[in-house]
Amino acid sequence: MPQLGLLHRRAWAVLVAQLLRPPCEVRLGAVRSHSQVAEVLTSQLKPQLERSNCIIKTPKGTRDLSPHDMVVREKILDRIVSCFKRHGAKMLDTPAFELKGMLTEKYGEDSKLIFDLKDQGGELLSLRYDLTVPFARYLAMNKVKKMKCYHVGKVWRRESPSIAQGRYREFCQCDFDIAGQYDPMIPDAECLKIICEIISELQLGDFLIKVNDRQILDGMLAICGVPESKFRTICSSVDKLDKISWKDVRYEMVAEKGLAPEVADRIGDYAQCHGGLSLVEQMCQDPRLSQSKQALKGLEDLKLLFKYLTLLGIAEKISFDLSLARGLDYYTGVIYEAVLLQTPSEEELLNVGSVAAGGRYDGLVGLFGHMVPCVGLSIGVDRIFAMVEQKMKTFGERMRTTETQVFVATPQKNFLHERLKLIAELWDAGIKAELLYKNNPKLLTQLHYCENMMIPLVVIIGEQELKKGVIKLRSVVSRKEVDIKRENLVAEIQKRLSES
Amino acid sequence: MPQLGLLHRRAWAVLVAQLLRPPCEVRLGAVRSHSQVAEVLTSQLKPQLERSNCIIKTPKGTRDLSPHDMVVREKILDRIVSCFKRHGAKMLDTPAFELKGMLTEKYGEDSKLIFDLKDQGGELLSLRYDLTVPFARYLAMNKVKKMKCYHVGKVWRRESPSIAQGRYREFCQCDFDIAGQYDPMIPDAECLKIICEIISELQLGDFLIKVNDRQILDGMLAICGVPESKFRTICSSVDKLDKISWKDVRYEMVAEKGLAPEVADRIGDYAQCHGGLSLVEQMCQDPRLSQSKQALKGLEDLKLLFKYLTLLGIAEKISFDLSLARGLDYYTGVIYEAVLLQTPSEEELLNVGSVAAGGRYDGLVGLFGHMVPCVGLSIGVDRIFAMVEQKMKTFGERMRTTETQVFVATPQKNFLHERLKLIAELWDAGIKAELLYKNNPKLLTQLHYCENMMIPLVVIIGEQELKKGVIKLRSVVSRKEVDIKRENLVAEIQKRLSES
Incomplete structure (x- = not known):
């Protein structure tokens, strides 16, 4: 494997360079005329730079957005924000970091991916991991009982970056949320409508929104025989079904998470079901699942949801999918995730995964001591950006980066x-x-x-x-x-x- | 003066209130149930919350922007960005954090205010302190030789926050920069024109832009007898003249920084001079200052600058001010700072200090091993925001927070x-x-x-x-x-x- 060898050697060189070199530094001496200054500095600096083999780069998993990137990005953001405004949302902004305590116990297994700030005296802080928890903290802090708003900003996660798929450690999220006690499924239906509008307007091609409900999921896990303490961790495994095969998910559940093989197989039977309203109705009649009150409640909710989606003209875009679990701990009701349906040849070019997702989180604001049920969605701008960039390259589109007249x-x-x-x-x-x-x-x-x-x-x-x-x-x-x-x-x- | 008395009393009340309670805190009270799910979750969490006596707040020196705040903020940003585009700038974005090494030795005495990230394995990172150093890093990394661009984003400084003056630990900057080797003072004049346009369009009242040149400043310090090693630290002291009295600045220079009293007094004579083009010409004839080649070079630059400013129709807004020093290490030529000229009664309401500043930094990109002279400016959005908010309160303006038709x-x-x-x-x-x-x-x-x-x-x-x-x-x-x-x-x- 010569190529692997090369990669290893290169990685090793970078590692050694990082260990050996002090951070780039230069002292300013006497200041002369300005073009001279730069020359003097560079000549002073050159040997030092060469010696230290200083690498000028952005941190791992982050990137600059060039003027060309920014034009594309602004166009995408503009479409998204226009849609949010069309639905009557107000705008909100929260700080990039939160008190560390605000973020703990919110993200389940993903908590290890939170960026912490160094303790420099004072409060312990962490960079925000999403926009949902800061929004919930805002609602609680200001005792807000009703609010429909959007929130655009960067979030940070210590994940393994995958640049090709548009997965970064710093990325931009666009969230829309409806907080408040309302009649069931009306705000939830609007969230799905918004996702449809945005993906259509961005002309990303055909798409599907997978929908499930945490109540159905929990009911299903219970009647399959999963102990309640393992619900969230088994959810995480099920959620991987769109990325890895059932065989691998089953292995994770049985060998790594200690589930009995027959329990895993029962989950497998359900998790491979997907369809429209008819599947919801079929599941209501399922002899096992209908024994769970919780699952039945979720199925009734989905029936009502499908009724509203039909009125909003988007029912054919929605697929009830029992494998959809969403990794995050805070969801309590309907959950959803939009995926693009690419033809096999396009898929080879770029697999961006889900471009929008969300769900109902009725308990999250309560964790901050203020009770407000919420439902919301998040648009994955960077994944969409990666797709649009790819498309523009294919069509060789030329764009202006200034507006000079x-x-x-x-x-x-x-x-x-x-x-x-x-x-x-x-x-x-x-x-x-x-x-x-x-x-x-x-x-x-x-x-x-x-x-x-x-x-x-x-x-x-x-x-x-x-x-x-x-x-x-x-x-x-x-x-x-x-x-x-x-x-x-x-x-x-x-x-x-x-x-x- | 009954009105002044009232103002004093109001200011006092605000101060007392701020001393007694930390900003925006909410103590968790009893939780009432809205939905079953939420109730279960909250009851699980309650003992934990009570144990930790958790306070729901944003980190020290940071704040949320409510929908009302965001409408005001977006209007301000829109005016600023429109002006940048009018001058042909492209848009740029850089990550919120940089490799720690990129920020060291760039900010002089202010370096201690940089927020570091915790070492969680991998690279050592710091939150960006301004947008100028990331811009310089971008130019060097991409070997850009010419670029006119703007950059809007949050920056973070571990300063003592002063909410009343709009000084936060997280705040938004709007930067405009011109990189490239050009004929002297043309880009510099455009930067000053941009500041004038923005402050005028935001209707912030009468203003003045103080201008000086690091070459004049250094020449002046040299002929006054300041050792070269103390140039930057004495600059920091001189720069405080708009906030504290000459007596206090003199004390700092002599008692704390070890300057001879007669050297300090010589500086004082110069630092108290300000005026227009005539002062520049007068300084060219100054028997002591004219002995410094460096100072003369700076004075010649300013003469040319004033010629261009007259052609651009803004010379009367500019004041040559020998006390202007700017804290940051990286400036090498012209420096400037815009201040609002308020009537005494307004001043008591709100003292926001400078609302825009910048200068020439020909050596900064060179510190990253790539030679490009640059000049730029930064608009202090949060200070402007504080002013506009104040004005709106005074006039009782009502604003829409949605656009629903x-x-x-x-x-x-x-x-x-x-x-x-x-x-x-x-x-x-x-x-x-x-x-x-x-x-x-x-x-x-x-x-x-x-x-x-x-x-x-x-x-x-x-x-x-x-x-x-x-x-x-x-x-x-x-x-x-x-x-x-x-x-x-x-x-x-x-x-x-x-x-x-």
Whole structure:
């Protein structure tokens, strides 16, 4: 395995480098003129950098978003947030870190993935792991009884990153939540409607939302013979069925988690069922499952949910799936997860897993001493981002990274003063404008810049124009130029921009 | 002065209240049951909560932003980002934390304020302290030679929080930076223009931008007799002149930092000078200062800068101020800081200090082994936020926290099905709509909700309307109702919304 050997050697080199090198440091000496400063610094630094083999990088599992990435990301966020607003949500923001105690006992087996801050005196803090627990803490702290809101922000998890699948240690979540005591299943149905709207509007292709209910799941585990103390850990295993085979899940349950083989097999029979409303009705008649009051309650809830989903026109997108378990501890009722249905050839390109998920968590706010039932959803922006990026590469789409409307150029030397006066006028009129930061730029350089940056208009000022009291206005695409009276320039530009 | 007396009393009350209670805390009280699940969970947890006497709060120096706060914040950010885009900036984002080594030796005396992450195995990490160092790291990592971009995000500092002044441990920065080798002072002048535009557009009242140059500052310290090793620490002291008196600054320099009293006095003579271009010209003639080549270079730069600022129409907003030093280590050339000029009575209400600042940092990217001169600025969103909030309270402005356009109501029982079908139609047409999550809400409750939330239109559906194939459309403000054919509803709503 030569390739594995290579990888090992490379990993080893990085490890050794990290152990041996002190963090990059340089002392500032006397400060001279500014271009000199940088030169002096770099020459001082160079040997040190070479010696220490300093690696300039972002932390493991994190990344920068370049201007191109940001344009794509902003478009995705804009669609998502528009949908949240369409459903009457207010906006909320919470700090990046919480008191460590706020996060404990909320995430079950995943708690080990929480990033803690160093104890530097004062409170013990952790980076938020999702937006749901901070939202619940907010509701409790402010004794909020009703609230429909959204929350966009970064969360952090010490997971093994998988860049190809869009799985990072720092990633962005977009949450929508409805808190309050309402009639059953109405807010839950709206959450599913929102997921449908967002995935459709982002044009991610065909999709399906798997739905289950923690009450059904718990009832099912109970009648299969799982002891209550093992419910959550067995849920975690069942939840892996979309990633690993039933054989491997069964092995985990029996060999690692000590379940009797016949109990595991009974779970297996249920966990492989999925379908629509008819499956819900069939399960209501199931001789074993119908013996669990809890399961029956969940099945009744799902029946009502399906009725509402039909009225909202999305029932055909929903699949009742008994294998859906969701890893997080705090769910108490309906749970759901949206998956994209890709054709096999596309699947090879990119397997992003679920792009949206959520559920009902009626007990979570209660853990903070304030009782409010809640239901919500979370959109996996980074996974969607990975898909859209892939698609754009495939279609070779070119995107603007700035919004500049007008470029101020000159064919002449020593015209910076006129350019500055002119561009200030444009800026003050609210027009998006740029110039080159050179005293004597070449006209060709300026025009090339406009073409590269896809700036639609150029304003050209030279001695001739200055004498005549005019400005040349050039369309970058058609290359047509016309003289405009200086005092009419802003109005003419605004007219052109409103037409295009 | 009865009004002043009142203000004093109010300020005193706020102070006392802050001393007596830690900010936003909630003690857990008795828990009442809302649903079975929640009750079970809470009863399980209760002894644990009581044992730990858990206080539900955000970490020290941090806060949630409520929907009302978010509306204000988004308006401020929108103005700032619009201005950045008007100047042709691209957008960038970097992770919340960096390798610890990336941040060391960048912030001088402030380094102790960096939040570190706990060593949980793997890399040593720190939360970013500003957006400038991550930007510099990005440039070096990607070997970028030219870039004009903006960067909006949270940064974290372990400072003593001062909520009244809008100083937090977590706060939002909006940075604009120009990287690249250009002709002198052109990008620097644009940065100052941007600060002027933003403060004007946010209508924060009269303001002034203090300008100085690190070369002048260092030249001045040298000719006053400060040893080079003490330049940065003496800069820190000088920088405090806008907060504490010259007497206290002098004490710090002499008693704490070991400067000879006569050296401190020489600094004092300069540090108390401020004025426009004429002061720059006067300093060029200063018999002592003109002996420093470095200072002369800085003064020549400022002369050129003032020429450009005049062309951009903002020279009268700029004050050359020899006391301006800026705490951060990385500046190498022009530095600036915008302060609001408040009337004395306003000042007592709120002293927010500087609302924008920045400067030239030609050596910073070089510390990461890649040579790019840079200049930039940072807008203090949270300080501006504190001001705008204060203003809104004074004027009693009422703001919407949702954008809902239409509310779907019914006067009848058992009309949920019709309401759901109707609202799905509105959502699918892109109309922002809400309904109450109740099977049988009262009409009055529904109409009150619209008035409270300032929703402009109500669609009412009942048995009569259903029979006639119409919908009642009601204007919340005028309370006028008209019947609209069901099939024309979306078009009619869109027409009304486009007119308003």
